[in-house]
Amino acid sequence: MSRICELTGKGRQVGCNVSHANNKTKRVFLPNLQNVTLMSEALERSFKFRVxxxxxxxxxxxxxxxxxxxxxxxxxxxxxALKVKRELKKKQAA
Structure with a gap:
């Protein structure tokens, strides 16, 4: 499973560890992802996302x-998330 937020698109970033002697080594910064259930008021349903x-x-x-x-x-x-967005737009149009 990729480490990307389903709502914001925030993913991993690459950077460097820098020692006191100014030696640089590659490292990865990962987003703090959580499995959450969010409620849609218009659709009156809950949806699970990794956010x-x-x-x-x-x-x-x-x-x-x-x-x-x-x-x-x-x-x-x-x-x-796109599927939920389409359902929301369909509900608003009706």
């Missing part, structure tokens, strides 16, 4: 899962 903790705070700050998905760019969302 970074920063992404989870952002979703809650922006008014919940529904508002986040409708505002988010499709390129950053996972396939499951």
């Amino acid at each position: 970074s903790t920063q992404g989870l705070r952002s979703v809650e700050h922006n008014g919940g899962l529904d508002n986040w998905l409708l505002k988010a760019a499709d390129s950053k969302l996972s396939a499951r």
Whole structure:
């Protein structure tokens, strides 16, 4: 399973460990991913996502899962999140 947030698209970053002697060695920074269940108020269902903790705070700050998905760019969302976004748009149109 890849280490990418399903809602924000945040993934791993590459950098360097720097010693006191200024020796540099490659390292990887991984996002803090958590398995969470988020509730959609419009669809009246819950969905399981693998989300970074920063992404989870952002979703809650922006008014919940529904508002986040409708505002988010499709390129950053996972396939499951895109499916939920399409269901939301269909529900709004009806």
